[in-house]
Amino acid sequence: MLKGKKIVLGVSGGIAAYKAIALTSKLAQAGADVRVIMTENATEFVTPLTFQAISRNPVYTDTFDEKDPNVIAHIDLADWADFFIVAPATANLIGKIANGIATDMLTTTLLATQVPIYIAPAMNVHMYQHPAVIENMKKLESWGYRFIEPGDGYLACGYIGRGRLEEPEKMVELIDMETNRTIKWKNKKVLITAGPTREALDPVRYFTNYSSGKMGYALAQSAMEYGAEVYLISGPTNLAIPQNLHFYRITNAQEMYEQVMQLFHQVDIVIKTAAVADYRPVKIMDQKIKKKTGPFSVDMERTVDILGSLGQNKNRQFLVGFAAETENIKQYGKKKLDSKNLDAIVLNDVSRNDIGFDADHNEVIFMTKSGSEHAIPQASKKDIADQLIKLIDEEIGKG
Numbered sequence: 001m002l003k004g005k006k007i008v009l010g011v012s013g014g015i016a017a018y019k020a021i022a023l024t025s026k027l028a029q030a031g032a033d034v035r036v037i038m039t040e041n042a043t044e045f046v047t048p049l050t051f052q053a054i055s056r057n058p059v060y061t062d063t064f065d066e067k068d069p070n071v072i073a074h075i076d077l078a079d080w081a082d083f084f085i086v087a088p089a090t091a092n093l094i095g096k097i098a099n100g101i102a103t104d105m106l107t108t109t110l111l112a113t114q115v116p117i118y119i120a121p122a123m124n125v126h127m128y129q130h131p132a133v134i135e136n137m138k139k140l141e142s143w144g145y146r147f148i149e150p151g152d153g154y155l156a157c158g159y160i161g162r163g164r165l166e167e168p169e170k171m172v173e174l175i176d177m178e179t180n181r182t183i184k185w186k187n188k189k190v191l192i193t194a195g196p197t198r199e200a201l202d203p204v205r206y207f208t209n210y211s212s213g214k215m216g217y218a219l220a221q222s223a224m225e226y227g228a229e230v231y232l233i234s235g236p237t238n239l240a241i242p243q244n245l246h247f248y249r250i251t252n253a254q255e256m257y258e259q260v261m262q263l264f265h266q267v268d269i270v271i272k273t274a275a276v277a278d279y280r281p282v283k284i285m286d287q288k289i290k291k292k293t294g295p296f297s298v299d300m301e302r303t304v305d306i307l308g309s310l311g312q313n314k315n316r317q318f319l320v321g322f323a324a325e326t327e328n329i330k331q332y333g334k335k336k337l338d339s340k341n342l343d344a345i346v347l348n349d350v351s352r353n354d355i356g357f358d359a360d361h362n363e364v365i366f367m368t369k370s371g372s373e374h375a376i377p378q379a380s381k382k383d384i385a386d387q388l389i390k391l392i393d394e395e396i397g398k399g
């Protein structure tokens, strides 16, 4: 899918700059037309001539070295590209982009472009965890920049940890997948919630449920593959944070509610897969509750019904709920569909071990407000997610 794609590769000054050579080669082999921009610091690690030989294109290092008098180079490159990749992206470069600083050919061109930009950070593990770097990355992410997360391992500085530039093959695979997306939902923004919530009782105890987040993360992946811009709000899970979407980690139902409400008005579709606690302790104790003999009880209160609030507040959004049931599945599911003012609901039987909570498979019924019902037989959660996204798309299409 990269064949014929026009790619600007920005290389900044880190030891991982050598990997950008392999990246250029892989992109060129895939049929892409690659133009490389190097920062001055990058030229300390590798030479422009290497990139020129591999890309078969001139390499840009200086804003004022105008190769063609008919155009302004940085504007011309910004307009020419289908997308940008910055690999490696140093902490310094990320900081500059996040603050609109344009002091060289790379940052100037990045500021002038309107096409998708992939950033592949590479730096020392402590730099990667620095609040300034985290803030800058968050800011860029909220502007739609896509991050190719660094891997864990041995770093050139001698530390072992996160900060290694992703391997060139992986980067090409990822970018290829992105460009291969079905573009049906190109202009759609989809909000998905996943995982459990955790309601604290004291500093060592909490109430939760068995949700692993697998179903919600699979839906996020499928929605991305459909071309949507995805906002994933997740409770505590052990799953890797997916790339190329907006990710928000929350702990309890109230935090999920606040995050959902903050995003709700800018999205077109909401899929509420999360298993939200219905009750929480009335009081969270500051100190660990000491055990005593005899029974123990906790006063609980209702959490906010997030889906119910969305149903009351929705205007243009297509609202999909989930129903985790153990009996009378259709009957209880239909009740939730109506009472929460949903457009559709996905019913699953959570009394079974082979599907539902924490399993790799699921089996669901997709029920709509318009009265249709579609049973999806047991399949992997990714397959189920693919089919659900397709069904939601068809339902939206019916108007």
Ligand code: PMT
Binding pocket: 194, 195, 196, 210, 211, 212, 213, 214, 215, 216, 253, 272, 273, 274, 275, 276, 277, 278, 303, 304, 305, 306, 307, 308, 320, 321, 322, 323, 324, 325, 336, 348, 350, 356, 357, 358, 359
């Ligand atoms: O995460 P996995 O291990 O992959 O498991 C997937 C799953 C079983 C969690 C998933 O398929 C599922 O069924 N999700 C819904 C779980 C649930 O909370 O169901 P419910 O019937 O209790 O709630 C109905 C709907 O209201 C849900 O969309 C839920 O997100 C929402 N809700 C519930 C309570 C609350 N306070 N606010 C809500 O928004």
